[in-house]
Amino acid sequence: MIINIVAGGPENLLPDLNKFTGENVIWVGVDRGVFHLIQRNIKPMIAFGDFDSVTTEELTAIESQVNEMKKFKPEKDETDTELALEWALEQNPERIQLFGGTGGRLDHLFANVQLLVNPLIKGYPTSIYLIDRQNVLTVKGPGHYTIEKKSSEKYISFVPVTINVTNLTLEGFKFPLKDRHIFLGSTLCISNELIDDHGTFSFSEGILIVIRSHD
Known part of the structure; x- marks a missing residue:
């Protein structure tokens, strides 16, 4: 449902x-x-x-x-x-x-x-x-997630909700990351893009807003 x-x-x-x-x-x-x-x-x-x-x-x-x-x-x-x-x-x-x-x-x-x-x-x-x-927003807690490439939502951003988000890893993205610490107020993960049909993101602590957008 x-x-x-x-x-x-x-x-x-x-x-x-x-x-x-x-x-x-x-x-x-x-x-x-x-x-x-x-x-x-x-x-x-x-x-x-x-x-x-x-x-x-x-x-x-x-x-x-x-x-x-x-x-x-x-x-x-x-x-x-x-x-x-x-x-x-x-x-x-x-x-x-x-x-x-x-x-x-x-x-x-x-x-x-x-x-x-x-x-x-x-x-x-x-x-x-x-x-x-123009946008689709959701929130994710710690875990490992698969994300699908969509031409209608080309840009993907990750915005911390909590003070810290730890061990953020992005794979299959134009700008990949490996076990990166992201703090509240950082713009490091704004406006990324998938280069493959699917990508993954994962982190071990914190809460992220995941935003998919198009111009």
């Missing part, structure tokens, strides 16, 4: 959501993201939000289309997106894909990037992917 969550970020940064549909896919809307889904004739199974970013007419349209709505007051500890992600993680999906989580306010962007770390912290096996028209 894959859970796709559409948040209320700028609509112009959304990819073609119809490319992410399928039999084993559940759609979730967050605040104005619910309206984005309805406009594309995609019916979310559940909606989360305080819905302070939609008009009265848009809210009426949302309520007529969505059977289950989780409404919250604007004054709360968690963002609407975090509440939706917590629900999604409890469903134990294969993966979660978050759309509409980039652009606009920087505080929302940084909060959403940090939310990618939650499965690692809470012990869930599920990975979260933050996706827009």
Whole structure:
């Protein structure tokens, strides 16, 4: 099962959501993201939000289309997106894909990037992917990973989340590394590229954001 969550970020940064549909896919809307889904004739199974970013007419349209709505007051500890992600993680999906989580306010962007770390912290096996028209972000803990070459996501960057990332090794890349120590704030691993059909990356300590992008 894959859970796709559409948040209320700028609509112009959304990819073609119809490319992410399928039999084993559940759609979730967050605040104005619910309206984005309805406009594309995609019916979310559940909606989360305080819905302070939609008009009265848009809210009426949302309520007529969505059977289950989780409404919250604007004054709360968690963002609407975090509440939706917590629900999604409890469903134990294969993966979660978050759309509409980039652009606009920087505080929302940084909060959403940090939310990618939650499965690692809470012990869930599920990975979260933050996706827009130009980028795919996810977070990885220590381990050995294979990564596939994609012409649509030519550039691959590795950004430390923790103070230190140790023994980072990149193989099959234009700029390989061997057992390299990377510290928080380093730009050493920005804008790398695969030279083979597949590459690998591994590290022994820390947390990395893995970003795949195109110009």
